[in-house]
Amino acid sequence: MSQKNETLPLILALVITLGILGAGFWWFTNKGGVSLGDLKEEQSNENSPSTPQTNGSVNSSTPKFSLPATVPAGTTIRINGSTSMVKINQGLKNSFEQQFSGTTVQTQAQGTGNGINAVSGGSADIAAISRPLTLDEENQGLVAVSVAQDAIALVVGVQNPFRRGLKQQQVIDIFTGKITNWSEISGQTGTIRVINRPDVSGTHQAFKELVLKGANFGNGSNFETMDRDATTPLLRALGTGGIGYATYAQVASQQTVRTVAVDGLTPEAPNYPYQRTLAYVYKEPASPAVQAFLGFASSSEGQRAIADSQ
Incomplete structure (x- = not known):
């Protein structure tokens, strides 16, 4: 009789415990805002690789071709x-x-x-x-x-009195037409003649994005746009008051022009800002x-x- 009296309370305690646990689970999954489906979806998302986002402006991969052993004559x-x-x-x-x-x-x-x-x-x-x-x-x-x-170099004529460097913001202001006189950036006076490349030039487009941060070139009377994309005529047009730009490899050995440092850096520097x-x-x-x-x-x-x- 004593064993029956001891077993009954144990059974009742187990039933009560299971009831409490069941009620708690029901509240968590239905009232607490999280369902079993939600939990499965979160677990699935955590285990799935994320989809890379691209802006479409650059190829996602660069194809490579092997060095051929032979190439047919007449190619x-x-x-x-x-x-x-x-x-x-x-x-x-x-x-x-x-x-x-x-x-x-x-x-x-x-x-x-x-x-x-x-x-x-x-x-x-x-x-x-x-x-x-x-x-x-x-x-x-x-x-x-x-x-x-490659580096895009700023160039002035070798006879140009301007012998200082420029800050990046000064470069932007010159090529967007906000600074138009040498006196605004140096001791000399005179109009800054900006010698620009035509729109068809890749260097023109790269300069606009890389140097001007997407801003448009100026179009004032001190701007001169070359008829064709060629470096030699541009360098000749600089004179004593002009400034232009060119790929550094084309002007590095020129005797008629000087490159202008930007933020104290010349195009040879590994951290020169205008590289492409x-x-x-x-x-x-x-x-x-x-x-x-x-x-x-x-x-x-x-x-x-x-x-x-x-």
Whole structure:
């Protein structure tokens, strides 16, 4: 009889405990705002990889082609585009034709925009570009392959009295037309003549984004825009009161101009602020000739030719 009296309270205590636990679980899953479905969904999201977000302005991956063992004699590769890559094009042309006998590399430099249009229209195989492709250009099946780094240098004529450096904000103010006289940044006086490149120039577009932070160039009477994208006429136009810009490789050895330091840094400095990527563009699908040339450009032989040309 005593065992029955001891067992009954134990059974009652177990029933009460199970009831409390069941009520708590019901409240947590229904009143507490969290369902079993929610818990499963959260666990699934935690275990699933996140989707990368892209802005569409740059290729998600850079295709690479291998250095070919041979290239058929009679192969012709047509290149058009940025004047910033004239020396690179020539260096690769000489080295490629020497390594693969009977091949021909034809080069033109009519500006990044014209080069891209030539590839899209089929009159060129490769475009040399000095700015990123736009989303619209990528949607046309165009693909960019990076080949070199470059710096955009500010230049003045060697006879220009201005011998100081500039701050980045001063550069913006000069090229957007807010500062128009040398007296605003130095002891000399006189109008600052801004020698600009045409819109078709990749360097023009890169300068606008990289240097002016997306702002528009000024259009006052002190601005002069060149008729074509060419560095030599621009340097000649500087005179004693002008300022312009060019790829550093094209002006580093010039005796008629000086580069202007920015924030105390010259274009040779690794942390110089105005640096960009130069690239070749082709249209998918890449022809065997295009694959051969781009494979060569990215090889150790091609990179050596690029380094020697800069």
